[in-house]
Amino acid sequence: MTPDVQAFSFISPTHIRFGSGTVSELPARLGEVGGTKPLLVGDPGMAANGLLGRVEGVLRAAGLAPVLFSAVESDPDVASVREGTRIAAEAGCDSVVALGGGSAMDAAKAIAMMMTNPGTPRDYAGTNRLKAPPLPIIAIPTTAGTGSELTIWSVLSDRATGDKFGIGSPMLCPRFAILDPELTLSLPAGLTATTGMDALTHAIESLVCTASNPFSAAHAEMAIRMIGENLRTAVAQGGNLAARSNMLVASALAGAAFNNTRLGYVHALSLPLGSKFKIPHGMVNAITLPAVMDFNLPGNLPAYARIATLLGERTGGLSLRDAARSSVEAVIALKQDIGLHQTLADFGLTEDRFDEVIDEAMTSGNCQVNPRQATKAEMRAILRAASG
Ligand SMILES: [Fe+2]
Incomplete structure (x- = not known):
């Protein structure tokens, strides 16, 4: 629809x-x-x-x-x-x-x-x-x-x-x-993984946000499909020119998408988490993306169901809720396959610093277009989920 x-x-x-x-x-x-x-x-x-x-x-x-x-x-x-x-x-x-x-x-x-x-x-x-x-x-x-x-x-x-x-x-x-x-071609596997997850986060946040439009969505959807099909190969076989080519195009597509929509809570959180805990940008996005998606699902079930399909999930016969939920599983599986197992706790984030991170994140313009608005308690729950 x-x-x-x-x-x-x-x-x-x-x-x-x-x-x-x-x-x-x-x-x-x-x-x-x-x-x-x-x-x-x-x-x-x-x-x-x-x-x-x-x-x-x-x-x-x-x-x-x-x-x-x-x-x-x-x-x-x-x-x-x-x-x-x-x-x-x-x-x-x-x-x-x-x-x-x-x-x-x-x-x-x-x-x-x-x-x-x-x-x-x-x-x-x-x-x-x-x-x-x-x-x-x-x-x-x-x-x-x-x-x-x-x-x-x-x-x-x-x-x-x-x-x-x-x-x-x-x-x-x-x-x-x-x-x-x-x-x-010479980008190491770890950086290929984290930068690729940054591109995926751009495309997903742009597609589900309230400012998504047909032009941005077309760019974002193609980016998600290309990343789902190529990121594992680019990480596993750095010299694979086809996978590298597709990832480079996908990253640009995702950039064109979010350039016109802004992003969401993942990127709102990434600024304070990145600066206070020295977490590389792609890494922090990869860590918080599943928890933010999980929270956001009720805000845009159709878009999340679409993401699941684009990432290769079988959604035929599933309810819209279950199809949307499988997009989170697809992202978690992708992260596992490219070797990203870290949590926020691994970088020193403790609960006593949650509010400091949240207060700064909430000043980001990206919050305004996130598909579901969170209370401070809900933001704490997102950080907790990304910490363990
Ligand atoms: Fe980013």
């Missing part, structure tokens, strides 16, 4: 280029956005595994002289954004290329923004607060999870204050997303 269509908008302005070897197009794409001196943003892992050097080589072979900034830590801090902006400004960079996972892309977006806007990143926390367009951004993801290559969001940490915040603006959508699955 298709629900009545409510008023909605859908944007996806990023030009997607997908295919093995597409990273070699980077100089041409830079030319299209007027980039002559790019800041190439990566993380120390990208420098160590040679991918940063490879992309630098592609640019140098085309006669370009990129400026490297490879000090982006996971959960990028505002201090890194400040440092990257300083380097880009001193060198006179006119464009930004992001190579890596969500951390590199989110840092690159913030640097591109701070090159053209005054003040500090915190001044732009929230949505639609940029005063001027950022430098043109080209995103080259090396994980299949964040979807940041297509989204309006940059999520930053502030270690001085101990929190994370998001900056959202359509102007932060990269001009190009170069999706080259060969760049994801």
